[in-house]
Amino acid sequence: MSSSNFFKHLTLTSSYGFSILSRRFIHPPLTLLFTNIYPKRQPLIPTKISLRFSNCYTSVTEPQSSTLLSPYLSVRIRCRNDIADMFSEALMCFGASSTTVGELDNGDTSDEICIESIFPELEDVDVCISQAADSIGLKEIPSYEVKAGEQYDWIKKTQESFDPIEVTKGLWIVPEWKTPPDVQATNIILNPGLAFGTGEHPTTRLCLLLLQRLIKGGEHFLDYGTGSGILAIAALKFGASLSVGVDIDPIAITSARQNAALNNIGPEKLQLHLVSGNTSSPLIDEHKYVEKQTSCEKVVESEQEKYDVVIANILLNPLLELADDIISHAKPGAAIGLSGILSEQLPYIMDRYSPLLDDISVSEMDDWACLSGRKKTILTGG
Amino acid sequence: MSTLKEILTRRPVAATIRLTVPAGGARPAPPVGPALGQYRLNLMAFCKDFNARTQKYKPDTPMAVTITAFKDNTFEFTVKSPSVTWYLKKAAGIESGSSRPGHVIATTLSVRHIYEIAKIKQSDPYCQYMSLESICKSITGTANTMGIKVVKDLD
Numbered sequence: 447m448s449s450s451n452f453f454k455h456l457t458l459t460s461s462y463g464f465s466i467l468s469r470r471f472i473h474p475p476l477t478l479l480f481t482n483i484y485p486k487r488q489p490l491i492p493t494k495i496s497l498r499f500s501n502c503y504t505s506v507t508e509p510q511s512s513t514l515l516s517p518y519l520s521v522r523i524r525c526r527n528d529i530a531d532m533f534s535e536a537l538m539c540f541g542a543s544s545t546t547v548g549e550l551d552n553g554d555t556s557d558e559i560c561i562e563s564i565f566p567e568l569e570d571v572d573v574c575i576s577q578a579a580d581s582i583g584l585k586e587i588p589s590y591e592v593k594a595g596e597q598y599d600w601i602k603k604t605q606e607s608f609d610p611i612e613v614t615k616g617l618w619i620v621p622e623w624k625t626p627p628d629v630q631a632t633n634i635i636l637n638p639g640l641a642f643g644t645g646e647h648p649t650t651r652l653c654l655l656l657l658q659r660l661i662k663g664g665e666h667f668l669d670y671g672t673g674s675g676i677l678a679i680a681a682l683k684f685g686a687s688l689s690v691g692v693d694i695d696p697i698a699i700t701s702a703r704q705n706a707a708l709n710n711i712g713p714e715k716l717q718l719h720l721v722s723g724n725t726s727s728p729l730i731d732e733h734k735y736v737e738k739q740t741s742c743e744k745v746v747e748s749e750q751e752k753y754d755v756v757i758a759n760i761l762l763n764p765l766l767e768l769a770d771d772i773i774s775h776a777k778p779g780a781a782i783g784l785s786g787i788l789s790e791q792l793p794y795i796m797d798r799y800s801p802l803l804d805d806i807s808v809s810e811m812d813d814w815a816c817l818s819g820r821k822k823t824i825l826t827g828g
Numbered sequence: 829m830s831t832l833k834e835i836l837t838r839r840p841v842a843a844t845i846r847l848t849v850p851a852g853g854a855r856p857a858p859p860v861g862p863a864l865g866q867y868r869l870n871l872m873a874f875c876k877d878f879n880a881r882t883q884k885y886k887p888d889t890p891m892a893v894t895i896t897a898f899k900d901n902t903f904e905f906t907v908k909s910p911s912v913t914w915y916l917k918k919a920a921g922i923e924s925g926s927s928r929p930g931h932v933i934a935t936t937l938s939v940r941h942i943y944e945i946a947k948i949k950q951s952d953p954y955c956q957y958m959s960l961e962s963i964c965k966s967i968t969g970t971a972n973t974m975g976i977k978v979v980k981d982l983d
C-alpha cells in the first residue's frame with residue numbers, strides 16, 4: 447500500500463536539500479551503504495548503546511528500537527502552508543517521533559510546504575496521518591510518501607561540519623580530515639564519531655582549560671566518562687605520564703582508541719576501559735561484554751587512590767550517584783574536576799561534594815559550570 | 829510567540845523541528861539523529877544540552893522538544909513537559925483513554941492526582957501565567973475527554 451503512494455509521488459519538486467534524499471532513494475541496499483561509508487571501522491555491534499552515564503538508572507531491558515542502527519520510516523508530506531504547524535503538532539500526538547517543517551525561502555511563493563516526519567518502524571503511518579488530519583479538521587488527507595530511513599547519511603552530515611577549534615592560545619582541536627592551522631601549537635587530532643567531545647562544547651573547553659592549569663608533568667590522569675577521549679589525549683599532550691579513560695559506552699571506547707591512534711599515542715600511555723553502566727554489579731544482559739567487564743572492573747577497582755588528577759565530564763545525576771566512586775580513584779590531595787552541569791545545577795553538586803573536597807573553585811562558560819577541588823586528605827565519615 | 833518573531837528577524841531560520849525524546853536519554857540515534865543531522869546541527873551538543881536540562885525529570889519521560897534550526901547551522905530549542913494526556917494515563921495506569929468518552933468511563937482519579945500534575949505543568953513555559961486552579965480545571969477537562977472520572981477521594 448505504501449509503495450503505491452510512493453509511485454504516485456515519484457517526482458520531487460521541492461528545493462532546499464531534499465533533492466539529496468531523492469537521489470539516495472535509488473541507492474543500493476543498506477548493507478552496502480554501511481560498508482561504503484566506514485571502510486576502516488569494524489562493524490558496530492547492535493547491542494544496547496548508551497550515551498554517557500544517562501543509562502545508570504534505566505532498567506537493563508531496554509527496547510531494541512532505541513539502538514543506533516534501528517530502522518525508521520521517513521515520510522514526506524505536502525500540505526498547505528498555513529496549517530503546517532498545527533498539522534505537525536497533531537502528527538506528534540498521533541505517533542510521529544519527529545516532524546520537521548522547513549522554512550520557505552523568500553522567493554518561493556508556492557502555497558504548499560513539505561513536512562518531513564520520522565516514524566518508528568512498526569508504526570502504521572496511514573492511520574496516524576489520517577487521524578492527525580481529522581483532528582485538525584482537514585477535509586482531505588494530504589499527499590505523502592513513505593521511505594525507509596537512511597542509516598548513515600546523518601552521521602556523515604554532522605561530521606562534515608567540524609572545523610578546527612582554538613580552545614585557548616596554543617591549543618587546537620583539529621578534525622582528522624583537516625590540516626592544523628597552526629602547526630607549532632598543541633594540536634589534538636580527532637575523529638569524534640558518535641562519542642561526545644569535539645572541543646566545541648563549553649564543558650569540554652572548561653575541562654581542557656582546567657587540565658592545562660593542573661597538569662605540570664608526570665601525573666597519572668583519570669578521565670571518568672571519556673567519550674571521544676579528548677581529555678585523556680590532551681592530558682598526555684600537556685605532559686601527563688599516564689592517562690586512563692573509562693566509559694560505559696562501547697562506542698566511546700572505540701572512538702577514543704581511534705583518536706589515540708590518530709595522535710600517535712600507544713595503548714601503554716592511554717589505557718581505555720569499558721565499565722558496566724550499573725553502579726553495583728556487572729550487567730547481566732550484555733553477554734558479549736561480561737567477560738571484558740568483570741576483568742575491567744577488577745582492574746579499575748584495584749586502581750583505587752592511584753590518580754593525581756581525575757576529571758568527570760558527564761551529567762548531574764551520574765555525578766551525584768557516582769560521587770564516592772569518582773573520589774575513590776584519586777590520591778588524597780589529588781585534583782578533581784567535575785563538569786557537564788548547568789550553572790543552575792551547581793548547588794546540588796556543591797552539597798554532594800563539599801564533604802569530600804577542599805579548595806573548591808568554580809569556573810563558568812555560557813550556561814555551563816566546572817567545579818574543581820582537591821580531595822580531602824582525611825575523609826570524615828567516608 | 830513574540831520571542832520567536834525576534835529570532836526570525838535576527839537570523840534566517842532553516843526549519844522548525846519537533847521531537848519527542850525521553851528525558852535524559854537523547855542519543856545520536858533515530859529520531860534525533862536523522863532529524864538534526866539533516867540540517868547539520870551539532871548532534872552531540874544538543875544531546876548533552878537536552879540531557880542536562882532534563883535531569884530533574886524521571887528518566888525516559890517523553891519530553892516534547894521544539895528546535896529552531898538556523899541557516900548557519902546553529903540552533904535553539906525549548907523543552908516542554910509531557911502532555912497532560914500522558915500524565916493522566918500514567919497516573920491511572922492505563923494505556924489509552926476510553927473508546928467512548930462521555931459514555932464509557934475508563935478509570936477514576938482523585939483530585940490529589942490532578943493537583944500533582946498541575947504542579948508539574950506549572951513549570952512549563954506556556955502555563956506560567958495561569959493560576960494553579962485554572963490549570964487543574966483544564967486538566968480535569970482533558971480527563972473528561974479521555975473518559976477519566978475525577979473524584980474527591982479514591983476508596
